Amino acid sequence: MSPCDISSAVNLLLKARRTSVRPAGLPAPAQPATWADAYAIQDEVTRRIGDPVGWKVGAATPEADPFRAALTADTLFDGETSIAATHFNVIGVEAELVYRFNSALPRRRQPYDIDEIISVIGSIHAAIEIVDTRFAVWGSTERLSQIADQVNHGALIVGSGRTDWRAVDPVSQPVTLRINGKPAFQTMGGNSAGDPLRMLVWLANTGACNLGGIKAGDQITTGSCTGTIFVDEPCRITADFPGVGQAVLDIA
Numbered sequence: 001m002s003p004c005d006i007s008s009a010v011n012l013l014l015k016a017r018r019t020s021v022r023p024a025g026l027p028a029p030a031q032p033a034t035w036a037d038a039y040a041i042q043d044e045v046t047r048r049i050g051d052p053v054g055w056k057v058g059a060a061t062p063e064a065d066p067f068r069a070a071l072t073a074d075t076l077f078d079g080e081t082s083i084a085a086t087h088f089n090v091i092g093v094e095a096e097l098v099y100r101f102n103s104a105l106p107r108r109r110q111p112y113d114i115d116e117i118i119s120v121i122g123s124i125h126a127a128i129e130i131v132d133t134r135f136a137v138w139g140s141t142e143r144l145s146q147i148a149d150q151v152n153h154g155a156l157i158v159g160s161g162r163t164d165w166r167a168v169d170p171v172s173q174p175v176t177l178r179i180n181g182k183p184a185f186q187t188m189g190g191n192s193a194g195d196p197l198r199m200l201v202w203l204a205n206t207g208a209c210n211l212g213g214i215k216a217g218d219q220i221t222t223g224s225c226t227g228t229i230f231v232d233e234p235c236r237i238t239a240d241f242p243g244v245g246q247a248v249l250d251i252a
Contacts, residue, residue, distance in 0.1 A: 004037040005029040010044045013149060016134035017049075022089060023134075025141045032144040041148035043210050046070045052211055054098075056129065056153055057203050058223035062194030068207040069151040076219065077157045082250040083130075085233035088154050090138045091251060092131035093231055094224035095177040095185075095239035097170055098158050099124055099200065101220065106213040111205045114197065121200075124168050125161030126245040127221055128237055130154035131228055158219055159239065159247025168244055170196055170222075177226045178238040185226040196222035 009030035016022045025031070032038040046052060052070035059066040077083075085091065102122035105112055132154030135141050146152055162168070171194060177185045193199055199222055208214050231237065233251045240246050 002029065004032050004040075006037070006040050006044060009041045009148060010048065013041070013045050013134050014048060020089070022136040024136050026145050026148070031142070032148050035144065035147070038144040038147035039210060042069060042150060045150065046072060046211065049074065052215070052218070054156065054219040054221070055203060055208060055214070056151060056156070056221045057199045057207060058151070059193035059199060061192060062198070064193070066193070066199045066202045066207060067147060067151060068203055069147075069153050070208075070211055071153065071156060071219075075153065075155045077155065079159070080248040081157045082252050083155060084252050088130060088132045089134070090132055091231050091233065092138070092152075092154070092228040093177065093179070093237050094129045094131060094228055095175050095226040095241070095247075096127045096129050096221045096224055097124060097173070097196065097241065097244070098127040098156070098161070098219050098221045099165065099196070100161070101214055101218045102216060104214060104216045105204045105208075107209045108213075112201070114201055117200055117204050118166075118197075121165060123161045123163045124165035124244060125219075126159040126239050126241040126247040128157045128159070128239045128247045128249050129221055129224070130156075130249070156219070156221055157247050157249045160245030162244060173225075173244065174242050175225045176240045177229065178240065179229070179231055180235050181238075184229050187226065190225035191223045193223050199223070
C-alpha cells in the first residue's frame with residue numbers, strides 16, 4: 001500500500017477553508033488509509049491554522065474507541081453568538097456538554113488516572129456545535145476523510161454553566177434543543193458515548209498527545225446529546241440543559 005500523501009490532503013482542506021471551493025473528496029493518493037493517516041492530516045491542518053484552544057471528542061457507543069479533533073480559536077465562541085450562514089457549507093446543529101479545564105494535562109509517559117483528570121476540571125457548560133464539511137456534499141466521503149476534516153467540525157458555541165460540575169449526571173441530564181423557540185428535540189442523556197468522563201480520560205492519555213496534551217483553559221465538547229438537526233438560515237438555535245446552562249446561536 002502506498003503511503004498517504006499527507007501534504008496534498010492538508011493543502012486541499014486548507015484551500016477549501018480559504019476559498020469555499022470544496023472538493024468532492026480527497027484524491028486517491030491523499031485519502032487516509034488508516035486512523036494514523038487521518039490524524040496526521042487533521043493535526044497538520046490544525047498547526048497551520050493556529051494553536052488548539054479546545055477539543056471535540058466522541059464515540060459511537062459506550063464501548064467504542066473514542067475519536068477527536070482539536071479546535072482552534074477561529075471556530076470557538078463564548079456566550080450568545082451570531083454567525084453568518086455564509087460561513088458554513090451545511091448547518092448541522094447539535095446540543096452538547098462542554099468541560100472547561102483549569103489546569104494543563106501535558107503529554108507524559110505515565111498515564112493520568114481519573115482522579116487527576118477530575119481534579120483539574122473547572123466547570124461544565126451548555127453548548128451548541130455546528131457540524132459542517134469542507135467537502136462538496138455532506139456525508140459523501142468515507143469515515144477517515146471525515147476524521148481528517150476535523151471530524152466535521154464547523155463551530156462551537158459555549159454557553160453558561162456551573163463550577164460544581166460533579167453535581168451533574170450527564171447520562172441522565174435533560175436537554176431541549178430549540179429552533180426559533182420551538183422544541184426540535186428533547187431527551188435525557190442522549191450521548192451515544194455514554195459517560196463523557198471515559199472520553200476525557202482517553203483524550204488526556206491518548207487523543208491529545210500528538211499536539212502536546214490538554215492545556216489550561218481548554219474547552220472540551222463531549223459529543224451530541226440530540227443527534228444532528230440540519231437547519232436553514234436565518235434561525236435562532238437554543239440548547240437548554242436545565243440545572244447546567246443555556247447556549248444560544250443566531251444564524252444570520
